[in-house]
Amino acid sequence: xxxxxxxxxxxxxxxxxENCSGWHLVKSxxxxxxxxxxxxxxxxxxxxHKHAQQFFRILKGRATxxxxxxxxxxxxxxxxxxxxxxxxxxxxxxxEHLEFIVISEPTSRGDRIERGETLSGSSN
Numbered sequence: 001x002x003x004x005x006x007x008x009x010x011x012x013x014x015x016x017x018e019n020c021s022g023w024h025l026v027k028s029x030x031x032x033x034x035x036x037x038x039x040x041x042x043x044x045x046x047x048x049h050k051h052a053q054q055f056f057r058i059l060k061g062r063a064t065x066x067x068x069x070x071x072x073x074x075x076x077x078x079x080x081x082x083x084x085x086x087x088x089x090x091x092x093x094x095x096e097h098l099e100f101i102v103i104s105e106p107t108s109r110g111d112r113i114e115r116g117e118t119l120s121g122s123s124n
Contacts, residue, residue, distance in 0.1 A: 008035055014036045016041045025101075032104040035059075040098075043091035046115050061098035062118065064091040087115075092103040 011023040019039050026033035032052075046066065056063065057079040065072045065080060066089050074080050082088050092098040 011035075017044055020044075021088065027085045028086040030106050032102075032107040032109065033105070034102050034104075036100055036102060038098040038100075040092055040095050045110050046087055046089040048085050048087050049104070049108050049111045050113060051084055051105045052106055052111045053084050054105075054108065055079050055103045056082070057101045057103075059099040061092065061100075062094050063070050063098055063100060064093045066091065068090065077100070 003108065006025045007093050008023045009027050012027065014022050016026075017038075018020060020037065020042055022034045022036045024032070024034055056065075056074070056075050058074050060076050062076065063074045063080075067084075088098075090095060090098075
C-alpha cells in the first residue's frame with residue numbers, strides 16, 4: 001500500500017477546550033500528527049507528557065508557550081520542540097486564529113499529566 005493523502009477534510013475531527021479544534025492526520029501508538037486551531041484568547045491547561053516528546057510547527061498566527069520559568073512566542077513559519085516531562089501550555093494571545101501542527105512521538109494519548117496530578121499515579 002502506498003501513502004495516504006491527508007487533510008482536515010478527510011481526517012477525524014474533535015473539539016477541545018474553549019471552541020478549539022483538532023484533526024488527527026496520523027493517529028497511531030508510535031506517532032501522532034494533529035492539525036489544530038485555537039481562536040483568539042484561548043489556552044490549554046498546563047501539563048506535561050511522561051513519555052512523549054512534541055514538536056509544534058506554527059502555520060498561522062503567533063503562539064505563546066508557557067514553561068516553568070519562561071514564556072516564549074513562536075511566530076508562523078517557526079516551531080518549538082518540547083521534551084518529555086516538561087511542564088508547558090500553549091496560548092493564543094493574539095486577535096487572530098492560531099493554526100499549527102503538533103507532532104507527538106510516541107503518541108501523547110494517555111500520557112498527559114495536568115497540574116496537581118502525580119507522575120507515579122498516572123497511567124501511560
